[in-house]
Amino acid sequence: MVAHGADSGSVKSAMNNSLTTNPATMTVLEKDAAYARLAADFAEDERVPEALRDLVDDERVTVRRSGVPAPDGKCVVYWMQRAQRGRDNHALDIAVACGNALGLPVVAYFAGISNFPHANLRHYTFLNQGLPDIEEDCAERGVSFVMRRAPQEDHLRFFSDVNAAMVIGDENPMRAPEQWRARLAEALTVPFWTIDADVIVPSKLLEKAQFSAAVARPRLYRALPEFLAPYTNPRAEVEWKRPRSLLADDVRADMTHGWTDFDRSVQPVEAWRGGHRAAMKRLSLFCDTLLASYDRDRNRPEVDGTSKMSPYLHFGHIGPQTIALAVDAAAKRNPKLQVARDSYFNELIVWRELSVNFVRYQPEYDSPGCADNWAKLTIAEHDRDQREVLYKLPQLEFAQTYDELWNAAQIQMLRYGWMHNYLRMYWAKKIVEWTPNVAIAMKVAIYLNDKYELDGRDPGGYAGIAWSMLGKFDRAWFDRPIFGKRRYMSGASTGRKFLSALYIEQMRALAE
Numbered sequence: 001m002v003a004h005g006a007d008s009g010s011v012k013s014a015m016n017n018s019l020t021t022n023p024a025t026m027t028v029l030e031k032d033a034a035y036a037r038l039a040a041d042f043a044e045d046e047r048v049p050e051a052l053r054d055l056v057d058d059e060r061v062t063v064r065r066s067g068v069p070a071p072d073g074k075c076v077v078y079w080m081q082r083a084q085r086g087r088d089n090h091a092l093d094i095a096v097a098c099g100n101a102l103g104l105p106v107v108a109y110f111a112g113i114s115n116f117p118h119a120n121l122r123h124y125t126f127l128n129q130g131l132p133d134i135e136e137d138c139a140e141r142g143v144s145f146v147m148r149r150a151p152q153e154d155h156l157r158f159f160s161d162v163n164a165a166m167v168i169g170d171e172n173p174m175r176a177p178e179q180w181r182a183r184l185a186e187a188l189t190v191p192f193w194t195i196d197a198d199v200i201v202p203s204k205l206l207e208k209a210q211f212s213a214a215v216a217r218p219r220l221y222r223a224l225p226e227f228l229a230p231y232t233n234p235r236a237e238v239e240w241k242r243p244r245s246l247l248a249d250d251v252r253a254d255m256t257h258g259w260t261d262f263d264r265s266v267q268p269v270e271a272w273r274g275g276h277r278a279a280m281k282r283l284s285l286f287c288d289t290l291l292a293s294y295d296r297d298r299n300r301p302e303v304d305g306t307s308k309m310s311p312y313l314h315f316g317h318i319g320p321q322t323i324a325l326a327v328d329a330a331a332k333r334n335p336k337l338q339v340a341r342d343s344y345f346n347e348l349i350v351w352r353e354l355s356v357n358f359v360r361y362q363p364e365y366d367s368p369g370c371a372d373n374w375a376k377l378t379i380a381e382h383d384r385d386q387r388e389v390l391y392k393l394p395q396l397e398f399a400q401t402y403d404e405l406w407n408a409a410q411i412q413m414l415r416y417g418w419m420h421n422y423l424r425m426y427w428a429k430k431i432v433e434w435t436p437n438v439a440i441a442m443k444v445a446i447y448l449n450d451k452y453e454l455d456g457r458d459p460g461g462y463a464g465i466a467w468s469m470l471g472k473f474d475r476a477w478f479d480r481p482i483f484g485k486r487r488y489m490s491g492a493s494t495g496r497k498f499l500s501a502l503y504i505e506q507m508r509a510l511a512e
């Protein structure tokens with residue numbers, strides 16, 4: 001059922017079911033249009049059961065390969081990559097709907113690769129902690145969960161081992177994961193769809209790169225009545241008889257065991273525990289006790305006042321829709337929470353989905369090339385301005401600058417794997433002042449952010465760094481050295497806005 005095992009006739013017909021142009025040479029808009037044509041072909045293909053054809057009308061579905069499900073296929077596979085959860089997951093819901101339409105069971109598959117870009121032991125430990133929850137939640141819905149870890153995680157081999165009739169994946173706008181999906185669409189000969197499961201409003205509905213939060217906000221909020229709806233978590237109607245000899249790894253064991261080509265340099269953080277259960281526990285605490293003061297406390301790094309959902313969102317242990325529904329329900333129970341709810345929605349929906357839009361539509365999301373024209377001009381004028389001090393990467397990495405507040409923030413990242421939002425902005429802006437130019441500053445910030453933050457390697461990080469360093473989604477301010485017209489944050493004024501001495505003290509304790 002995979003291209004390398006098929007005869008030349010089936011390979012030829014399969015070619016017409018996927019993109020005819022190399023996706024690497026296409027813009028996102030061209031790809032979206034070509035995938036829409038594949039969906040239209042699928043919807044009209046009378047060889048396919050109607051119940052299955054109807055599913056491609058769902059705005060979350062992207063048909064990356066059309067065609068007829070393998071007639072001798074034994075199951076529908078959900079290849080779970082981004083949305084690592086067995087509940088409240090549109091991709092799994094669609095896989096179950098496909099399985100039910102075809103009268104086939106559903107198998108959820110997770111491939112534990114050992115070389116995920118920039119991930120290390122800290123990230124893998126968090127991910128690993130989430131696997132048992134997925135297995136349990138899938139089982140409750142009649143879905144089998146199989147994890148294979150490197151070196152035996154080859155996708156095509158798995159799809160062939162279980163004889164997949166079709167494959168459902170989730171979406172991930174980051175460069176490498178998007179390429180994996182495009183390559184898989186070329187390699188498969190069965191239908192392959194991806195489902196936009198980790199945003200509330202399907203990303204393709206925004207249609208193009210959004211200029212600012214002010215532009216994106218009304219478009220996103222207009223779509224909420226349609227998309228902010230409770231999940232149905234449908235059950236698979238047909239049970240899968242797992243072949244006795246099927247290779248599968250233990251989800252409760254250390255998935256990194258024995259990996260020699262793997263980065264173990266960053267330690268896991270005991271204070272964090274990954275998984276859907278842990279995410280739901282923190283969400284309840286947030287809704288029950290912290291939400292009331294969110295609007296006031298969200299800019300106070302010395303206070304545990306934000307939801308801390310970002311690592312769970314990054315690993316897909318919880319979806320944004322689950323969080324938004326819980327926060328909305330809390331505000332409906334207690335109308336005094338409405339202001340906090342609105343403020344939280346602005347972060348979770350507007351800024352988060354703007355970040356996804358940014359990475360999806362902006363190929364240069366990790367370099368100064370993504371700056372707007374006004375910012376490019378001011379950067380060109382000031383990028384070579386004399387810096388008072390230049391730090392080398394190890395001095396920044398190990399919090400050895402003259403600035404106590406910055407060092408404290410860096411310690412929070414190093415030791416706790418999560419830095420408070422207010423200080424992330426200050427942290428990134430100071431790196432512009434302390435490195436020779438903004439291109440180097442971005443490289444340093446991305447390197448540190450992705451290496452240490454549990455929520456790193458995420459659209460939120462790339463958008464946050466571009467906002468802080470390039471003025472992306474911001475406006476021009478007064479001209480000044482080094483920053484030009486990009487917004488400046490001084491240590492003195494930043495430190496006066498909250499109890500910075502207390503925060504520095506807290507981070508010192510963390511470092512001991």
Ligand SMILES: Cc1cc2nc3c(=O)[nH]c(=O)nc-3n(C[C@H](O)[C@H](O)[C@H](O)COP(=O)(O)OP(=O)(O)OC[C@H]3O[C@@H](n4cnc5c(N)ncnc54)[C@H](O)[C@@H]3O)c2cc1C
Pocket residue numbers: 298306307308309310311313314347348349351352353355419420421422424425428449453455456457458459460461462463464465467468
């Ligand atoms: C330089 C810099 C680097 C950043 N790096 C990351 C990163 O690697 N990963 C990441 O997820 N976020 C990143 N952010 C965005 C933001 O700082 C974090 O999402 C937030 O601090 C996470 O904490 P929380 O879950 O308690 O947020 P809350 O205040 O509780 O907000 C709820 C959710 O809204 C979203 N959100 C909040 N603020 C933002 C924002 N400014 N942009 C986009 N989404 C937002 C997050 O998903 C967050 O979990 C970065 C911001 C900056 C300025």
